[in-house]
Amino acid sequence: MNLTLLAQSDRTIFMPEPASTIAGTVDGIFYFIFYVSLFFFVLIVGLMFFFIVRYRQRTPGEGPKTQITHNTPLEILWSVLPTFLLVAMFWLGFVGFLDMRTVPKDAYEIRVDAKKWTWEFIYPNGIGHPELHVPVDRPVRLVMYSQDVIHSCYIPAFRVKRDVVPGRYSELWFTANKVGEYRLVCAEYCGEGHSDMFAKVVVHPAGTFEDWLATADPLSALSDEQYVEFMADPQAFIDKYKDDPEIGENVQRLKVPALLGKALYEKKGCSQCHTIDGTDLPDKGPTWKGLFGKTETFSDGSSVVVDRDYIAESIREPGKRIVAGRQNIMPKPRVSDRELRQIVEFIKSLQSD
């Protein structure tokens, strides 16, 4: 909880520091309504107290000064006048809201994966990261999905909020116009860890975002030799370099590809049709246990030994060759090359005993 939101200077008395293009609009509308309400509140309560003092009952049983029962013109007046103000408020809010919902075409798209009780931000190059990093002065579009219950992505400094509903994509966009660190929180109650489900938002100065993105993936920080070494025996590589002054910090964030593959197996939904414990689902997909290196026969009679290329093919274009006895029911998942490699590593690791 070390980064305190709104520690910054230029926040107004009721609103947190504005850091996005729409924040100004929202604050404007907020304060407009605030002053209108203040006026009416002071008017009503002021009159009330005035009457209490001026017309209080002095002797018990004392009668009133008047008994007027109504005054239709007056009543119509104070029914109609506020209406104009209300229309004004509605209109301002409506226009402001449409701006919030109209995503610019060129917006930079980041996927947001919400689950109890963490946020993961998946950048266009396929890297998942627990922090939301965005370039300044550039429209960013978050495409969000939840894996369990409803969450809500709320960045107070940007004045944006959108529920993340399981079963559908929710989108949210903003243009951060102020470099700095802010806070993204979950606003829809999601259980025990609800209040701990927050993430750091970093707005990078112009040009530096790409650099961060390049180094965001620990693998990308490795030299080619190191990479080869890593793929050869990941665990040994990690143990060897994890205290290395230069890349140690990076290496600690490295994961064994097979493990990354297992995560993808869950996330990409492979687990729906493929088991990893050897049980075969006849009307679904083959089990992955012992699949690597096994010989598969296709419906056209030809056969192949399952290797990296075949797995790549059957993920990239599932319908191309159908193993005998299976239907062509595998959907086409979206996986980056790096993800593909990790999945292969995972399947490889599942040797039949």
Add this chain to the structure above:
Amino acid sequence: MADQVQHGSDQPRVGHLVPWTTLLLTCFALMCLTVLTVYVAEYVDLGRFNIWLALIIATLKASLVCLYFMHLRYDRSFNAIVLIVAILTLMLFIGLALLDTNSYADELYRPDWDNFAPAITQQRDLAP
């Protein structure tokens, strides 16, 4: 609202007597409409209008039941108003909720069906 107590001699002290012939006719009409709706659904193909036709017939049957079996036609008009208000509320509820359902149909995905297939593809029209 006619005062319920003053009716013809054959009338009960309160309420209204619906002749049994009317009831039988109503029942007969309902039976016929049932046969009709089945026939239309099974042997006439109007595409998506089948459902609407079926609903129209159902509404017809429902109003017959209300008017004659439930005496609504002879009853105090306020009871009819109650029913109508209820039906209007129902339509309001279903109507507005559907307006929403239709709008997000293209945001839906099924994690295990179309593995996170392309997100919201086209911008939906934003002006109401």
Add this chain to the structure above:
Amino acid sequence: MADAVQTNAQPHADAHAHPSNLQHHFDTPAQQFDASKFGMWLFLSTEVLFFSGLFLFYTVVRRHHPDAFALGSTFLDWRLGAINTLVLIASSLTMALGVYFAQRSMQRALVFCLVLTLIGAFTFMGIKYIEYSHKIHEQIVWGKWFNPTRGHEAAEHENAAPHGEVASQQDAEAAEPASGSHEPQPAAASAAPAAAIQSQPTAASTDSAPASEPALPIEQSGIMMAGNGPSGLAAGEEVEEKGEEPELDTYALAKQRKDVHLFLGVYFCLTGLHGIHVLAGIVMIICLLIGAIKGRYNSDYYTPIDVGGLYWHLVDLVWIFLFPLLYLV
């Protein structure tokens, strides 16, 4: 103020003569009658909105999964639905006639009509029970337990663990609507539809089985299809012969699709809730019947019959909409 003590007792000895069946806080029978009817209509409007929720649910799901509905409804047999519609309409008629005879102070006719209405109600529940038990048997049920299996196949994988779960789950559900079906009428009444079904390829084979011995599936929940083995098998072969012809196999299709169960979910919710209302109606009619036999109702006082009739007609109304929406998609 001493007189106040007596005046407290007054309301029963009010200015106008106070008939025995007129409650103390009403002045005239007309006032009481109107109040009761008005109250019932208000209650019916709450019922309408109660069902509105399920109709919205139906519409939304149908909007998102139109094909699932088309496919799912093939698991329902519109003949049974139609018969039930006619049964309910008939019982509505007898109820309305009951009110008519009560208004004319014709005791015997009133009792007769109520008995007929009751028979209609039981017949309806009996047929519903046949439909339910058949769906349970073939695992044409809701949610993750949806796993359509033809009767004879069902007989084979009876040891499937989730399957037993479904059956037991299901019988809990089926048991209550079925409660009526121990009466003689439904078995008799259902013989006809069951026979009609036998000739139908798509219509499920095993309707006849529960019809012949209604109580059976409830006793042996998990392994009930074992009990139905023979009949299920016989009918199954018949289905297979028909299966030879190139007609699309809805069972396999439904298995592949992931959303057909939703239709069954809607089906069970709507018919289940309606069934519960029918049961309530049965209880109500029995009470009215007792009253009628005791001769409580006459042209001066028949409010319970009239108000009860309104409720029964509403049950009919709801079904009038359910039938096309569920069976004739």
Add this chain to the structure above:
Amino acid sequence: MSTLDASAAALPAADLPAGDNYLTCDRGFKSWAFTLDHKRIGVMYLTGILIFFMIGGLFALLVRTSLPVPGVAGQAKGPITAELYNKFFTLHGAIMVFIVIIPGIPAALGNFVLPLMLGAKDVAFPRINLMSFYFWCAGVVLALTSLVLGGVDTGWTFYTPYSTTTNTAVIPVVAGAFMLGFSSIFTGLNFIVTIHKLRPPEMGWFKMPLLLWAIYSTGIVQILATPVLGIILLLLIVERAVGIGIFDPALGGDPVLFQHFFWFYSHPAVYIMILPAMGVMSELLTVFSRRHIFGYSFIAYSSVAIAVFGFLVWGHHLFVSGQSNLLNTIFSAITFSVAVPSAIKVFNWLATLYKGSINLKTPMIYALGFIWIFGIGGLTGLFLGTLATDVHLHDTYFVVAHFHFVMAGTIFTFFGAVHYWWPKIMGKMYNEALGRWGAMLSMIGFNITFLAQFWMGSLGMPRRYFHYDPFFQPYHVASTIGAYIMGFGFLLTMICLVHSLFRGKRAAANPWGGVTLEWRTASPPPHYNFDRTPPVTDPYDFNLVRYNADTDAYDFIPAEERVAVPAGHH
């Protein structure tokens, strides 16, 4: 009207023979458990509701008690874990909304007052009335069951899919809410029929006390909205029990559908809560300023308008849950239109005070407090009805404070009404000083508590948070201090009421000088309400009564004397 009724009503209640009123005419447990007397049913409701108000308040204090320190992510605060905290606010919400506030004014006080105001002997369906009380009891029992089974952590809104997946005792509490819903439906139904069919012929719609207009509008909402809650709670139970997959996206269901169902009831429910309070306001303000209500018809119609609009605004709870822009716009627009009738009421009440003879008895303090509190509650609603600002404020403490200001408005008016009718219900006068202190303290504490929450809410503090950013600590501390002051205030109020039962002096028939029909009978009223059918008069014509210094109460002026009295003066 004959002189008889006047003289009868004019008799001071003090010399009523004991054993004559509805409380004493019949003794023993059974006489209460199976009573069909609307007054006794009302008293039973009142007792139960006051008890559960204290229990709900206790949970509120537990919530506030766990919040003065920010805490560390993932760690408990001493004995209080995040899970426990979630159960606290869930139970606070569920109890207060479903068990206390919704039946609060209509079921408890409405039951007692409504037939009296109509000069009727009872409600239309006494048995259904008793039945709905037992539904209420069943709901309470079920809620307590879930408490015994370890509580619920879904929040009072039971949002799916969280409520379908959490492993706490959801089903009992949902079933409880279902029962309470039906209790509410039958109460509303009963009152509507009563007002229609048992209204004396000479009392036209526009001669009814405004409270009856309010209760009538409430009844409409109860009848048309509550069933939808019933069905969705039923579906929720079915979903949890047998997994029907309606709300489960993995099975093709739609979790947001639940929110439509839920708010289609729960927004109108807000009006079920506030409308009767507004009705009570019209009674209190007139009686304690001795003024005829200003703009009767405007207030009457605005009640109906609020009830009708209430059905068209539920979607403003879904502005950020992905509802279509078109629908958001529609709902936002209609939401604003609700502000108009509310404003009309407030202005007319002010006009009623104008040139009145304002008597700051406890009920009046509550009534004036309502103008302040509802003023803030209503005006802050504008921020939330406005689309652009709602996106920022949604699900923050701003919303929490907003609806507490509105609903507590109901609670305070409820207590005002309890004090106002207490003499009539119990036949005892409460201690004025104690009553005033209770009122002032609870309202001051309330304002401290929730003004602080408005502030942190607009600064971005999300609701239902156990751990929070240390930046907000000062606000939370202030809020908690306020909560304790409020708690103490309500404690005083309770003491005041209980104390009056034992030490309070006998109440006169008409201690405040009201002219609605309930004041024309003894306090407490006889079993059949009226010894003679009371004459129907303008419910706000205070020239009908005269102050009597000996009894410190008001007497109805016999007709022939009243002819001499020039309007407007005594």
